[in-house]
Amino acid sequence: MVSRLNDSKIIELFYARSEQAIIELSQKYGAICTKVAGNILNDRRDTEECVNDAYLGVWNTVPPQKPDPLPSYLCRIVRNLAIKKYHTNTAAKRNSMYDVALDELENCFPASNAVEDTFQAVETARMIDAFLETLDKKRRILFVRRYWYSDSITDIAHLFQISNHAVSVRLARIRAKLKKYLIEKGVSI
């Protein structure tokens, strides 16, 4: 089994401006970064580029930042870069895991005219946080893997060692709960 540096050691390497930091980061989190970007972009070259840009993003922000936890910090950079690239790409739209996951969620959210408001999106994120708090750990991870990481149903089924159908049914149930929760919180659907 390959031993990996713990996250605080990797951060120390970034602070020391050692290029080994990128190597360690890539060895430890390359797989999940590639998955996050790949699920959104559905293109190998774009995915590689996006992941490399994310490593550079960490290099440019650490220091002064000292991310803890590191994996979510890195994955968030990857996701943001991938979504940005997704929107600038003109071809191959609406065929990625990201699209499918968004399709599933669309019915849970309001159709108001002001939905483009970033502030409102952040407010909604806090509501989703509160909703996630009501779920047990497994269901919460299931939801986040599907809708934040845009993982495929098959990948999630493999992760949880359950059938694809079981994943779909559980997700449908969680979405129904989320919709009900958002309505109760006054979000118009």
Add this chain to the structure above:
Amino acid sequence: MKRKYISQAIGNISEKYVNEAAVYTGETKVVHRTGWMKWGAVAACLVLATVLGIGVFQGSLFSSKEQIATLDNGDKIYFIQSDAGMGNLDIAVPIETRDLTEGECEMLFHEMPVAAHAIFNAEDGSMIGLEGKVDDIRLIVSASNGMIRDTVIEGEENISEVDGVLVHAGYFTNNKNAIYYAAFRLGESTVYVEHAGAKEDGETIKNELSSIIQNLIALGDVDFSQILKELP
């Protein structure tokens, strides 16, 4: 624009949830069927039998006449051959029934093709349970502890574990037909399923029933709180 908003909202959820999902590597389910586990299983089986009012076990619990269905997640359901016949609904209080609406079925069972009627205590209006079908498979669900069959499973059983839920399953045959059945708990409810057909189709019947068991368990606890005697 709505999709961008949804993406932004999801993208802004708390770090702790993003990280929790990032580091999750799955769970390895190891079921050792060692001696003490078997006795533990027997004990658990007997406890459930007592709670459910099941009849006495007959013959060897770990009979060689055992049929196994392996689910796609690797779990196995052990069906033990039985000589016993099945019981019928036996409810000691006056009841009223009504068909569940499509919306109610969807709320309870999501995409599963369930058609069922709800059974209520006529005196106080409380829900006793439901009886219906998932495709051709008979389904009975009690609303709380206690079972609405007089004899849930008569004969021999073995204990299986599906997605962490204990399942008691068996089958019996006559000259022409095979009947497979199983019971398990989902939260407060007890679920009973039964599938019958021609003897030569036994393998298919067993596998179809096993798949339904897995799907029902995947739904999690059954919530009857929204099912009222009078339609809203």
